[in-house]
Amino acid sequence: MRHDNRRRAPALFACVAITVLTAAGTMAAEPASRPAAAPIAVDQHGPAIKDVYKNHFLIGTAGDLPGNYSDQEMALARENFGIVTPENCMKPAPVHPGEDTWRFERPDALVKWCVDNKIAVHGHTLVWHAQTNDWFFRDGDKAKVTQRLKDHISTLVGRYKGKIHGWDVVNEAISDRGNAQTADTENLRNSSWVQTIGPEFLALAFKFAHEADPDAKLYYNDYGIEAGPKHASSMVLLKRLIKDGAPVHGVGIQGHWSTNGLPYAALDKAIADYASLGLKVSITELDVTIRGSAGGQFGPGPGGRRFGTGTPASPEDLKLQADAYARLFAILIKHKNAVERVTFWGLSDRRTWRFGQNPLIFDSNNQRKPAYLAIVDALLHPKPELAAPR
Ligand code: GLA
Numbered sequence: 001m002r003h004d005n006r007r008r009a010p011a012l013f014a015c016v017a018i019t020v021l022t023a024a025g026t027m028a029a030e031p032a033s034r035p036a037a038a039p040i041a042v043d044q045h046g047p048a049i050k051d052v053y054k055n056h057f058l059i060g061t062a063g064d065l066p067g068n069y070s071d072q073e074m075a076l077a078r079e080n081f082g083i084v085t086p087e088n089c090m091k092p093a094p095v096h097p098g099e100d101t102w103r104f105e106r107p108d109a110l111v112k113w114c115v116d117n118k119i120a121v122h123g124h125t126l127v128w129h130a131q132t133n134d135w136f137f138r139d140g141d142k143a144k145v146t147q148r149l150k151d152h153i154s155t156l157v158g159r160y161k162g163k164i165h166g167w168d169v170v171n172e173a174i175s176d177r178g179n180a181q182t183a184d185t186e187n188l189r190n191s192s193w194v195q196t197i198g199p200e201f202l203a204l205a206f207k208f209a210h211e212a213d214p215d216a217k218l219y220y221n222d223y224g225i226e227a228g229p230k231h232a233s234s235m236v237l238l239k240r241l242i243k244d245g246a247p248v249h250g251v252g253i254q255g256h257w258s259t260n261g262l263p264y265a266a267l268d269k270a271i272a273d274y275a276s277l278g279l280k281v282s283i284t285e286l287d288v289t290i291r292g293s294a295g296g297q298f299g300p301g302p303g304g305r306r307f308g309t310g311t312p313a314s315p316e317d318l319k320l321q322a323d324a325y326a327r328l329f330a331i332l333i334k335h336k337n338a339v340e341r342v343t344f345w346g347l348s349d350r351r352t353w354r355f356g357q358n359p360l361i362f363d364s365n366n367q368r369k370p371a372y373l374a375i376v377d378a379l380l381h382p383k384p385e386l387a388a389p390r
Contacts, residue, residue, distance in 0.1 A: 060343030157212035166217030178229030221252030287359035
C-alpha cells in the first residue's frame with residue numbers, strides 16, 4: 001500500500017501558526033508566585049507526521065471512520081496517518097453479536113474509505129476476553145467452541161483478505177496479577193477462552209487467521225507487557241507460540257501511558273527482547289495523558305480536572321507532554337528496524353476514550369499540539385541522547 005496521500009483540507013491548512021494559550025479561568029487560578037510559562041507556538045503547516053516517518057515506520061490513528069466524523073476530521077485522518085485501526089467496529093461483540101448475526105456495515109465502510117484513500121487498515125481484534133458475547137461459549141465443549149472460533153476468524157479475516165495490512169489476533173491474554181512467582185510462566189488470564197479451549201486457543205487463533213489471509217501481519221496485543229512480570233510472561237508465551245509454529249509476526253504494546261512515569265527504560269529493553277525472537281513490534285494504542293495515571297481509566301484526569309473540551313491544557317502541561325513524546329519517539333527511532341507501526345488511540349483530544357485528559361497530538365479543535373511538533377522534530381533534528389534509558 002502507498003501511504004503518501006497528499007490531498008490537503010483547505011479549512012484545516014488555511015490557518016497560520018496558532019498559539020496555545022492557557023484558558024483565562026485556569027490562569028486566574030495560578031498562584032501569583034508562579035510565573036506563567038510562555039505559550040508554545042505550533043506551526044500548523046509543517047510536514048505531516050506520516051510523511052516524516054515514512055522511511056521508519058507507519059503512523060496510524062484509531063477510530064470507526066468514516067462514521068460520524070466531520071469533513072475536517074476526515075481530512076485530518078487522511079493527511080496525517082498512513083494506517084487506521086477500527087476502534088470498536090471489528091471487535092467480536094459489535095461485528096458478530098450472535099452466532100448467525102454479523103454487522104458488517106461499519107467495518108465495510110471503514111475498509112472502503114481506507115482503500116479509496118490509499119490508507120492501510122490494521123484489524124482489531126479477533127479474540128478477546130472483553131466485548132465478546134456469551135454465545136461463543138454457550139453449551140459449548142472444546143470442539144464446539146473451537147469451531148466457533150474458527151468460523152469467526154475465517155469469516156471476518158476472509159471478508160477483508162488482501163485489504164488488511166495486519167490483525168490483532170489475540171488481545172490481552174495475560175493476567176494483570178503477575179508477581180515474581182508467575183514471571184517464568186505465561187500467567188494467562190482465566191478467560192472463557194482458556195476455560196473452554198485451554199491455552200492452545202492462542203496458537204489456534206493465529207493458525208486460523210493465517211489460513212484466512214496468508215499475507216496479513218498477525219499480532220499479539222496487550223497492555224503493560226513492556227515491564228515487570230507481565231513482560232516476562234509475554235516472553236514465555238511468545239516463545240511457546242513460536243515453538244508451536246503459530247504464525248505470529250509481531251507484538252503490539254498498547255501504550256496507554258501518562259507523563260507520570262512513562263516506562264522508557266523498560267520499553268527500550270522490551271523492544272529489543274521481542275526483536276530477539278524475530279518479531280516486529282508496534283505501539284498499537286498510544287496515548288499519553290498529562291499527569292494522569294497510566295492505564296485504562298476513562299474521563300477526566302486527577303482531581304476531576306477537565307481540560308478536554310474548550311479548556312486547553314496549560315503551556316507547562318503541553319510542554320511536559322511534548323517532552324515525553326519526544327523521548328518516547330527517540331527510543332522508537334533507535335529501534336526502527338524492529339518497529340513496524342505507531343498508532344495513536346484516537347484522532348484528537350475530542351476523539352479519545354481518555355476524554356478530558358488531553359492525551360493525543362491534535363487538540364479538541366483539530367489543531368496540532370506541541371507534542372506533534374516534538375515528534376516530527378525527534379526525527380528531523382534527532383537527539384539520540386534522549387533515547388538513553390533512565
Ligand atoms: C483496550 C482495547 C481497545 C480499547 C481500549 C479502550 O486497550 O484493546 O480496543 O477497547 O481498551 O478504548
